Amino acid sequence: xxxxxxxxxxxxxxxxxxxxxxxxxxxxxxxxxxxxxxxxxxxxxxxxxxxxxxxxxxxxxxxxxxxxxxxxxxxxxxxxxxxxxxxxxxxxxxxxxxxxxxxxxxxxxxxxxxxxxxxxxxxxxxxxxxxxxxxxxxxxxx
Amino acid sequence: xxxxxxxxxxxxxxxxxxxxxxxxxxxxxxxxxxxxxxxxxxxxxxxxxxxxxxxxxxxxxxxxxxxxxxxxxxxxxxxxxxxxxxxxxxxxxxxxxxxxxxxxxxxxxxxxxxxxxxxxxxxxxxxxxxxxxxxxxxxxxxxxxxxxxxxxxxxxxxxxxxxxxxxxxxxxxxxxxxxxxxxxxxxxxxxxxxxxxxxxxxxxxxxxxxxxxxxxxxxxxxxxxxxxxxxxxxxxxxxxxxxxxxxxxxxxxxxxxxxxxxxxxxxxxxxxxxxxxxxxxxxxxxxxxxxxxxxxxxxxxxxxxxxxxxxxxxxxxxxxxxxxxxxxxxxxxxxxxxxxxxxxxx
Numbered sequence: 001x002x003x004x005x006x007x008x009x010x011x012x013x014x015x016x017x018x019x020x021x022x023x024x025x026x027x028x029x030x031x032x033x034x035x036x037x038x039x040x041x042x043x044x045x046x047x048x049x050x051x052x053x054x055x056x057x058x059x060x061x062x063x064x065x066x067x068x069x070x071x072x073x074x075x076x077x078x079x080x081x082x083x084x085x086x087x088x089x090x091x092x093x094x095x096x097x098x099x100x101x102x103x104x105x106x107x108x109x110x111x112x113x114x115x116x117x118x119x120x121x122x123x124x125x126x127x128x129x130x131x132x133x134x135x136x137x138x139x140x141x142x
Numbered sequence: 143x144x145x146x147x148x149x150x151x152x153x154x155x156x157x158x159x160x161x162x163x164x165x166x167x168x169x170x171x172x173x174x175x176x177x178x179x180x181x182x183x184x185x186x187x188x189x190x191x192x193x194x195x196x197x198x199x200x201x202x203x204x205x206x207x208x209x210x211x212x213x214x215x216x217x218x219x220x221x222x223x224x225x226x227x228x229x230x231x232x233x234x235x236x237x238x239x240x241x242x243x244x245x246x247x248x249x250x251x252x253x254x255x256x257x258x259x260x261x262x263x264x265x266x267x268x269x270x271x272x273x274x275x276x277x278x279x280x281x282x283x284x285x286x287x288x289x290x291x292x293x294x295x296x297x298x299x300x301x302x303x304x305x306x307x308x309x310x311x312x313x314x315x316x317x318x319x320x321x322x323x324x325x326x327x328x329x330x331x332x333x334x335x336x337x338x339x340x341x342x343x344x345x346x347x348x349x350x351x352x353x354x355x356x357x358x359x360x361x362x363x364x365x366x367x368x369x370x371x372x373x374x375x376x377x378x379x380x381x382x383x384x385x386x387x388x389x390x391x392x393x394x395x396x397x398x399x400x401x402x403x404x405x406x407x408x409x410x411x412x413x414x415x416x417x418x419x420x421x422x423x424x425x426x427x428x429x430x431x432x433x434x435x436x437x438x439x440x441x442x443x444x445x446x447x448x449x450x451x452x453x454x455x456x457x458x459x460x461x462x463x464x465x466x467x468x469x470x471x472x473x474x475x476x477x478x479x480x481x482x483x484x485x486x487x488x
Contacts, residue, residue, distance in 0.1 A: 014314040014339070017347040023312040057318035058336025060343030061427050091336060103428070 002048040002085075005038055008055040018062035021119035027066030032122040035067055038124035039075065040134060043083050046131070053088040064094055069106035070116055074127040075109040189242040196265065197229040205250075206243040207445070211452060214246040222253035222379070222402050222469070226262045235268030242274045244365045245447075245474045247281045248375045251304065252470065255286075255359055256379055282363060301327060304363035312346035314339075317362065324364040324372050329482050337485070338374070338477065339441045344428035345376045345473055348383070371442075371478040379470040381382075382449035383429070387411055405463050408451045436475070440485070444475040 007015060011030050016023035035051070041051035051068075053059065072080050080103075088094045110118070124136040144483045170358050201217055204210025224232050233256075261415040266287075269275045278284075280305035305320055318339050326332045346360055361377045384404055436444040444455040447464075448471040454460040 012314070014318040016314040017312055017343060021311070022347065023314060023343075025314055056336075057314075057321075057334040058343075060314075060340050060347055061431050062344065062347050065427065133327035 002050045003038055003042045004050045004052065005034060006052045008037045010034060012056070014057045015059050015063045017060050018066040019117065019119040025064040028119060030063070031067040031070045032125055035071055036074065036125045039071055039084065041077065043079065044134070047083070048085055049083055050085045050087060053086060053094060054090045059094065061097060063099065068098060069102050072103060072106035073110045073116055074125070076110060077103055077126060079128060156197045159196060184448050195229055196231050196233040196385065197224060198233045198235055201234065201239055203238055203240040205239045205246045206241045207239045207245050207447070208243070212464060212466050214249060215464065218253045219466065219469070221250065222256045224257055224262065231263035231265060232257060236278070237267050237270045239269040239274050240271050242269060242277050244281055244363070244373055244375055245472060246434060247278065248304065248361055248363055248377045249472055251283055251286060252361055252377050252379050260454045281365060285446050301366040302364070304361055306359055306361060312343070312360070317342050317346070320364065324366070324374070325482060327366045328370070328372055328477070328479050329486065331486065333486055335477070335482060337435055341432055341435050341441070342376060345429055348428050355385065357358060371476050376473045377470065382469060382471055383411055384408055384449040384451065403463055404449065404451050405453065405461055408448065408453050440481060441475040441477055442481070444473070447472045
């Protein structure tokens with residue numbers, strides 16, 4: 001069983017930039033409105049989340065980096081690899097980009113506790129805590 | 143007007159260093175003096191007379207990156223920095239221009255937008271040279287202006303378009319739809335050229351983060367003059383790329399020891415040699431991504447003008463450090479039919 005996200009229908013045909021403060025349809029918005037909740041659903045049911053990047057107008061790298069990077073920060077790279085499959089047949093280069101750039105850097109951020117920037121306040125979101133339980137995060141305290 | 147020391151003021155002076163707070167607050171009293179006499183009573187003072195006049199900027203013959211980039215930056219800066227302290231409005235005299243191109247037109251429009259955002263009226267004329275006049279008319283510049291007689295210039299020419307793709311936030315929908323139109327002009331088919339959408343998105347991202355916080359705006363345009371290629375220009379007004387780089391102490395020392403000029407620094411930024419001022423480890427991905435599209439041939443003839451550097455990605459011979467500094471960033475590139483045909487067949 002799997003849970004699916006199609007970015008072009010579930011979010012936007014024209015994904016935007018990194019943060020809500022600088023762009024419409026940003027990576028930050030996508031993560032907090034869709035990706036975090038769907039990933040938690042898949043994780044808690046022991047299923048796979050299939051994220052389909054095809055059929056949009058194209059992605060700025062910062063959108064991919066911010067949205068999927070935040071998922072790594074909140075759930076760890078191991079859990080993301082265990083429960084997330086990304087389909088990008090039209091632009092396979094995004095898979096290379098994730099493996100070579102986003103995954104290692106955001107895992108490093110997670111280990112170093114380098115808190116991701118949030119440009120607006122968000123509804124509480126799911127996060128794996130140190131004891132391996134998922135809790136609701138009400139916002140990072142610096 | 144003269145100031146006269148009143149009793150309470152004198153008290154304050156005497157009591158300096160003591161219990162000042164027990165004294166009355168000092169007051170200034172206007173002492174009326176007779177008005178100054180002007181040499182000729184019929185002549186208004188210079189500043190009042192000037193206030194009713196236009197400040198005229200006469201543009202030089204060469205207003206293109208190939209033949210007059212230094213002048214173009216100098217004059218667009220002059221427009222942008224215009225202050226209406228002593229003049230009622232700004233008049234742009236473009237009549238003498240003999241060489242003009244889209245990049246300089248967009249730079250000028252960026253500056254005009256800056257002036258207009260300060261509620262200063264801007265008027266102007268058009269180049270008298272018929273070829274320049276044609277380029278100017280077709281550029282889409284006038285669609286951002288009002289007619290003196292009232293109303294806006296309308297443009298039904300789909301071959302040329304200048305759009306404001308953002309003020310406070312980038313508008314990816316508008317970027318994507320603008321590119322759809324451009325692709326259709328060249329190929330007759332409507333499809334997403336994703337690479338260009340991604341590239342313009344990153345350009346907008348950089349400038350959203352580092353453009354001036356006041357009067358932010360970003361211009362994006364394409365220009366199709368027939369044939370097999372189309373020109374794109376992206377422009378913002380801000381701090382420019384070089385001023386937004388975060389150079390480590392090691393880089394600063396190394397660059398100064400090797401007398402590295404700004405051209406080398408800018409080239410280094412497109413190769414991710416420096417971090418971003420945000421200091422987050424996963425940042426400054428946009429510039430290398432932009433360069434990669436030029437290197438792989440997804441766009442051609444990519445140039446960037448920022449701060450005092452002109453960087454031509456095709457030719458290091460043409461790249462140079464400029465005498466005049468541009469406050470902001472301008473990118474220009476071309477896409478031809480072969481690139482789009484190859485892309486659509488993948």
